[in-house]
Amino acid sequence: MAAAESTPNAGEYILHHLTFLSNKTPHGIVDFSVINLDSVFFAVLLAVAFGGSFYLAARKATAGVPGKFQNFVELVVEFVDNQVKDSFHGTSKVIAPLALTIFCWVFLFNAMDLLPVDLLPGLARGAGIEHLKVVPSTDINVTFGMSLTVFILIIYYSIKMKGLGGFIKELTLQPFSSKNVAVQALLVPINLLLELVTLFARPVSLALRLFGNLYAGEMIFLLLALLTLSSGFGGLLTVGGWLGVIAQTVLGLLWAIFHILVITLQAFIFMVLTVVYLAMANEHH
Amino acid sequence: MNINLTLIVQMLVFIILIWFTMKFVWPFILGAMEERSKKIAQGLAAADKGEQSLAQARERAEVIVREARERAIQIIDNAQHRANDLVEQAKGAASTEGQRLVAAAQQQIELDSSRARESLRREVAQIAVQAASKLLEREIDPKAHADLISKLATQI
Numbered sequence: 339m340a341a342a343e344s345t346p347n348a349g350e351y352i353l354h355h356l357t358f359l360s361n362k363t364p365h366g367i368v369d370f371s372v373i374n375l376d377s378v379f380f381a382v383l384l385a386v387a388f389g390g391s392f393y394l395a396a397r398k399a400t401a402g403v404p405g406k407f408q409n410f411v412e413l414v415v416e417f418v419d420n421q422v423k424d425s426f427h428g429t430s431k432v433i434a435p436l437a438l439t440i441f442c443w444v445f446l447f448n449a450m451d452l453l454p455v456d457l458l459p460g461l462a463r464g465a466g467i468e469h470l471k472v473v474p475s476t477d478i479n480v481t482f483g484m485s486l487t488v489f490i491l492i493i494y495y496s497i498k499m500k501g502l503g504g505f506i507k508e509l510t511l512q513p514f515s516s517k518n519v520a521v522q523a524l525l526v527p528i529n530l531l532l533e534l535v536t537l538f539a540r541p542v543s544l545a546l547r548l549f550g551n552l553y554a555g556e557m558i559f560l561l562l563a564l565l566t567l568s569s570g571f572g573g574l575l576t577v578g579g580w581l582g583v584i585a586q587t588v589l590g591l592l593w594a595i596f597h598i599l600v601i602t603l604q605a606f607i608f609m610v611l612t613v614v615y616l617a618m619a620n621e622h623h
Numbered sequence: 624m625n626i627n628l629t630l631i632v633q634m635l636v637f638i639i640l641i642w643f644t645m646k647f648v649w650p651f652i653l654g655a656m657e658e659r660s661k662k663i664a665q666g667l668a669a670a671d672k673g674e675q676s677l678a679q680a681r682e683r684a685e686v687i688v689r690e691a692r693e694r695a696i697q698i699i700d701n702a703q704h705r706a707n708d709l710v711e712q713a714k715g716a717a718s719t720e721g722q723r724l725v726a727a728a729q730q731q732i733e734l735d736s737s738r739a740r741e742s743l744r745r746e747v748a749q750i751a752v753q754a755a756s757k758l759l760e761r762e763i764d765p766k767a768h769a770d771l772i773s774k775l776a777t778q779i
Contacts, residue, residue, distance in 0.1 A: 364625045372627035381633060385640045392644070396651035401658035408655075415652045434653075435645035443640065474633075479626060483633025487641075 348564050355455065355560055357469045358477065359462075376470050377477040384446040384474070392442070414442065421610060426617040430495070433616055440484065441609040447475035448552055448601030452594055455559045475552040475604075478545065485545035488612050492540065495619040509533040540615050544608060551604050555597050562590045748776040 346354065359376040395411040404412060418438045426433050450473045462470040474480045496505045513532065514525045565586040566579070574580065752772055 360627075364627060366625065368626045370628050370631070372625070372629075373632065374627065374629040377629050378632050378636075381636055385636055389640060389643050389648070392648045392652075396648045399651050399655035401655050401662055404655075404659075408652075411652060412656055415649070416656065419653065432641070432645060435649040436641050438649060439637075439641050439644045443637075477629060479629035480633045482626070483630045484637050486630070487634050487637050 346567075348567065351564065351567055352557075352560050354469070355459065355556075356471070358471050359467060359469045374471070374477055374479060376472070377474045377480050380450060380472055381447070381474045381480060384450075385443060388439075388442045388446055414438070418609065422613050425610070425614050426620065428499075428617070428620040430616075430620070432491070433613060436491070436616075437609045437613050440612055441605050444475060444484070444548065444608050445601060445605035447473060447480070448604055450474070451476075451552060451555055451559070451597060451601060455556070455563050473552055473556055475548050476556050478549050481545040481549040482541070484548075484608070485541035488544065488615065489541035492537075492615050492619045495616055499620050509537070540611075544611055548604050548608055551600060555593075555600055558593055559590065562586050562593065565589075744776055748772055751775065 358374040360372050360374055362372060364372040391407075392411055395408050398405075399408055399411075415438060418441055419434055422434045422437050453472060458472045459470040471477065493505075496508070500508060510526045510529050510533070511522075512529060514529055516522045516525060563586065565582040574583070749772075752768070752775075
């Protein structure tokens with residue numbers, strides 16, 4: 339891409355691709371004065387794409403013969419609805435739309451990974467924007483943003499269904515319990531520790547699983563892009579250059595096809611686990 | 624790679640999107656789907672019902688046809704009976720009429736013969752009187768012997 343100027347070396351190229359478009363350079367691990375404009379932009383764009391298209395389908399939805407798009411939307415909705423009904427037996431009106439939102443939105447996030455890694459960043463650079471990360475789910479803020487929202491819902495439903503006392507009991511009186519009060523008192527901190535780890539592991543694992551998968555996927559695409567990085571258009575004059583082009587095309591294609599599975603699967607896993615966690619929060623033990 | 628404001632913004636966008644889906648997308652699509660499945664169920668039920676009523680109508684029609692056939696046979700039977708009756712009646716009437724005519728004729732004959740016998744008797748009486756007068760060669764005064772003659776006439 340940048341062959342005309344100075345060709346970056348592999349480390350620079352990858353680092354460049356992994357840098358967010360931020361309002362300023364972050365200092366330290368946590369810095370709430372920084373915002374990743376690219377992640378927010380694409381997240382909102384895809385939210386509008388999902389919300390808008392599904393809203394149009396919902397507004398035109400008829401009980402008669404459905405059109406092609408309504409058919410597609412109904413397919414997705416029915417799929418999500420079945421998943422929710424399988425694991426969640428409560429009466430909440432939030433869970434199913436939440437699951438639909440997660441599945442579609444995360445899928446769209448992940449699908450951005452199938453765009454050529456240099457397409458949008460290259461265009462952006464042409465427009466004077468130095469950095470652009472197009473896959474929101476490779477931003478740990480985005481995945482944690484979603485999983486923490488789910489976490490808040492887990493806490494909310496736990497307290498709503500079991501009461502604050504019931505929730506605290508669930509955290510302290512199991513998995514180890516004893517009839518003897520003194521022994522029980524000893525067991526409470528152990529239980530609390532175990533249960534808190536279990537509880538907090540949920541949002542962390544949700545966020546990190548999605549982030550890790552997509553980050554790794556993007557990284558593979560970047561590594562494949564390295565095959566033709568140094569040669570530029572001049573590489574087409576050499577045998578090695580052609581080999582690089584062919585290798586990148588074939589491997590990139592294979593990885594992209596495999597990645598179709600990954601992006602769908604990750605969206606599905608995020609949705610199903612969310613539903614399962616909320617179902618567990620909803621149930622009495 | 625750091626945690627920053629994007630996290631908070633993402634949470635807000637996520638919550639708004641969930642709310643939007645819950646409010647404007649999910650109920651309408653699911654509603655349409657449920658309504659359609661209800662419609663289909665109703666259609667199937669109606670088809671079943673139609674089939675049932677068709678079978679019932681066929682049965683009813685068969686019963687009606689059978690009854691009609693039976694009634695037709697009955698009507699024909701009745702008509703035949705009635706015709707026979709009429710013929711019988713006519714026959715009876717004719718025979719009684721004949722008998723009556725015969726009786727009348729006999730009466731007439733009897734009347735005629737008695738009348739004839741009467742006149743014959745009278746004539747015989749006259750002839751007897753004439754014959755007697757001839758025998759006696761003498762005029763019998765019919766007036767003087769009228770009662771004798773009538774007595775004679777009644778004896779004959």
